[in-house]
Amino acid sequence: MLIREATAQDWDRIWPFWQRIVSAGDSYAWDPDTSEPAARALWMAPSHRVFVVEDEDGALVASAYVRPNYGGPAAHIANAGFMVDPEQAGRGIGRLLAEYVIDRARRDGYTGMVFNAVVETNPATRLWEALGFRVLGTVPGAFRHPEHGPVGLNIMFREL
Numbered sequence: 001m002l003i004r005e006a007t008a009q010d011w012d013r014i015w016p017f018w019q020r021i022v023s024a025g026d027s028y029a030w031d032p033d034t035s036e037p038a039a040r041a042l043w044m045a046p047s048h049r050v051f052v053v054e055d056e057d058g059a060l061v062a063s064a065y066v067r068p069n070y071g072g073p074a075a076h077i078a079n080a081g082f083m084v085d086p087e088q089a090g091r092g093i094g095r096l097l098a099e100y101v102i103d104r105a106r107r108d109g110y111t112g113m114v115f116n117a118v119v120e121t122n123p124a125t126r127l128w129e130a131l132g133f134r135v136l137g138t139v140p141g142a143f144r145h146p147e148h149g150p151v152g153l154n155i156m157f158r159e160l
Contacts, residue, residue: 001093003100006050006063011040013060014052018043019084029117029153043081053097061088064101069114075129078110094124098131106160118142118154123155132158
């Protein structure tokens with residue numbers, strides 16, 4: 001697997017799995033009907049450092065971004081987003097990318113990383129906990145899950 005910084009041309013290969021994941025409405029607090037231009041603006045924003053994972057065949061199988069979660073005197077706390085093509089689930093790609101992004105964020109001078117809205121029922125929560133994130137709090141019933149109904153959104157944090 002190759003992890004590298006994304007280029008603008010990579011968006012066309014990120015968009016198909018980004019759209020599948022967000023339109024499912026079960027793991028991201030973004031509108032499931034997000035248009036392609038709006039999705040590009042969210043994921044590929046100038047304030048984001050975006051990464052992609054290519055497998056051995058050159059297929060783009062995952063992407064992540066890291067950015068300051070806050071501004072000014074709090075800009076040393078990172079925020080990140082991660083997406084793995086659902087067809088590639090179970091291959092360890094999410095963990096590989098998460099470890100890379102955490103290390104990159106630390107080397108870029110961030111001292112902590114926060115996730116603002118992790119859906120309580122998201123299986124990735126186990127990965128985040130295994131990587132040292134802890135739940136700081138939960139906003140009860142803040143997410144309307146298509147299968148489970150109202151579930152909480154966890155705020156998760158780890159020091160870098």
